[in-house]
Amino acid sequence: MLNGTPASDGIGIGRVMVIEENSLDYTPKTVTDTEAELQRFKNAVKIFCDNTAAQAELLKKSAGEKEAEILEGHIQMIKDPYLAGEIEKLISDGQCAEAALEHMCDMFITMFSSADDELTQQRASDVKDIKTGILSILLGVKEVKISAAPKGTVIVAKELTPSMTAGINNENIVGIVTETGGKTSHSAILARALEIPAVLSVNNAVSQLSAGEQVIVDGTEGSVISSPDETLIEKYTKKRNEYLRERRELENYRGKKTMSASGEEYELFCNIGTPEDALNAIDSNGEGVGLFRTEFLFMDRNSLPDEDEQFSAYKKAALILKGKPLIIRTLDIGGDKDLPYLGLKKEENPFMGFRAVRYCLKNRETFKTQIRAILRASAFGDIKIMFPLVTTVEEVREGKQLVEEVKKELSQNGIQFDENIKIGIMTETASAAVIADILAKECDFFSIGTNDLTGYTMACDRGNNDVSYLYSALQPSVLRLIRHIIECGNKNGIPVGMCGEAAANPMMIPLLISFGITEFSVSAPSVLKVRKIISTWTKEEADKTAEKVMSLSSEKEIYNYLKTVI
Amino acid sequence: MVSKLITLTNPQGFHMRPASVFTTAMGKYSCDVTINFNNNKYNGKSLLNIIAACIKCGSEIEIICDGTDEKEALDEAIQLIESGLGE
Secondary structure, eight states, rough: EEOOEEEEEEEEEEEEEEEOOOOOOOOOOOOOOOHHHHHHHHHHHHHHHHHHHHHHHHHHHOOOHHHHHHHHHHHHTOHHHHEEEEEEHHHHHHOOOOOHHHHHHHHHHHHHOOOSSSHHEEEEEHHHHHHHHHHHHHHHHHOOOOOOOOTTTTEEESSSOOHHHHHOOOOEEEEEESOOOTTTTTTHHHHHHTTTTEEEEOOHHHSSTTTTTTTEEEEETTTTEESHHHHHHHHHHHHHHHHHHHHHOOOHHHOOOOTTTTTTBBBEEEESTTTHHHEEEETTTOOOOOEEEOGTTTTSSHHHHHHHHHHHHHHHHHHHHHTTTOOOOOOOOBBBBBBGOOOOOOOOSSSSSSOHHHHHHHHHHHHHHHHHHHHHHHGGEEEEEEEEEEOOOHHHHHHHHHHHHHHHHHHTOOOOTTOOOEEEEOOSSHHHHHHHEEEEEEEEEEOOOOOHHHHHTTOOOOOTTTGGGOOOOTSHHHHHHHHHHHHHHHHTTTTTEEEESGGTTTTTTHHHHHHTTEEEOOOOGGHHHHHHHTTOOHHHHHHHHHHHHHHOHHHHHHHHHHHHOO | OEEEEEEEEEEOOHHHHHHHHHHHHHHTTTTTTEEEETTTTTTOHHHHHHHHHOOOOEEEEEEESSSTTHHHHHHHHHHHHHTTTTT
């Protein structure tokens, strides 16, 4: 069995088609008839543009406009007057078309790859693709036609280039295995859009799998089984049918209201980590974003992101969501998430230490920069601000005070923002949970972060195998805190959501319904599942279940009881 | 030769799409179009050159047009950037 990154859910069983990279070697030569060579280059570019335009059309139908845009970009790039002009100059000086093309493309590939911004780096693969495409035409090398693959094909390749992916359709291709790429790579996004199971970053996939061989691709687990025996095929066929049945069934919940069986309505949001994730939230039918983690902006770099960079990220997410709610959590740094460039002291006990809102309130300029960026973005959508790791009422007051200061500055400068922006907190510490009655008077909303709340309440590190058995949101203590938070929110008329992993747990959902939660925020793939689970409970049944659960005295009893009712 | 300083305000900066909106428009003119950014000069009709320049939102750039239709070209360049380059 080969293992890799699970990049697109589902099971595919089929025969291997290895996409080999044809040799594009040539011997550079000096050209005397430069006119003819120029013409040869121009012809190749014309063929390339025609092919690419046709592929883009194909992709538009199979995967949508967004995917096709990448290919349309290739046409614009090769038509770039500078690139074309320089290549033609080199040819006029006597270089052959192949060498001239390669020289100029490599120059841009190097330039783009060394850029310090990810979007620009991605353009390097576009130029590489253009180079390969035109070289193939010049050298008369046939490109592999994936569109002509027989039904039941599993594609195995070193790397899928955008032009290769254009030929992929989910009628013939049942699985994708590559040696490179991660969950967010172009191949992964396309595979998910086409609902083709995919496992990426499988070491030596091309040499280990041979053409025509039968394989099972498990895109959920991230495994590839070569030449499986009858029993395995049977087992995976069953798994595959089950997966497909479940997915079809869940599709019935797309576009529906999130409603219990007795008619109470809930908000069902997604948790996201980048502005682009907002697209997944929309695709998976989320009704908004209940938690936008902003750490991505601060990680993997050498200095703090400035206001404009943050603003454009928040604005981007807001624009994608088109007016749907977007709860932005302010910087939650420290604990296990260190930023070397902040020069934070090494702590004995980082989870109890200088992190999240504690850090931000001590580093006001950093905090105000983020708040200013969020406020500016609030002119473009329904944005709310959320402070993480609150433990005292002063933290809420000080945070709100800073927001007011920034608002005043923005008004003075005539910059637009949402004057009535809602400010809420993560209730994720035992302290915040216990004083939820006090905090509710200062906040516009609560969001329960069950991961930290469980860890802090049980005083247990779930990564530590010796104590992780304590880590469960179904512990009677944690459940009592959750109930208390929700009740305090309800009493004060503010919405209460849950954005921790527990919000998607089928055992937790009836309890939350009974306690009076108003919003669930889950990972994008869980949206339809959670909507379905909510629809199976009436308030009355949920109340009965919760009443029983709250009368039990241990996590084990609660777990065992809930297992019998879900 | 005519030129003007301007600040890029579209959130993406000069990335693929905004840059291609710009270069497609500039391609119509016969004059040379140059972008001066951080004291480096980039061909304003070249998509690849502009992308390579990594010009982010909020950056100040100088647009220089030189040729018979330089005035029209500069006017359109400024108007495009002010209107957010199609974003």
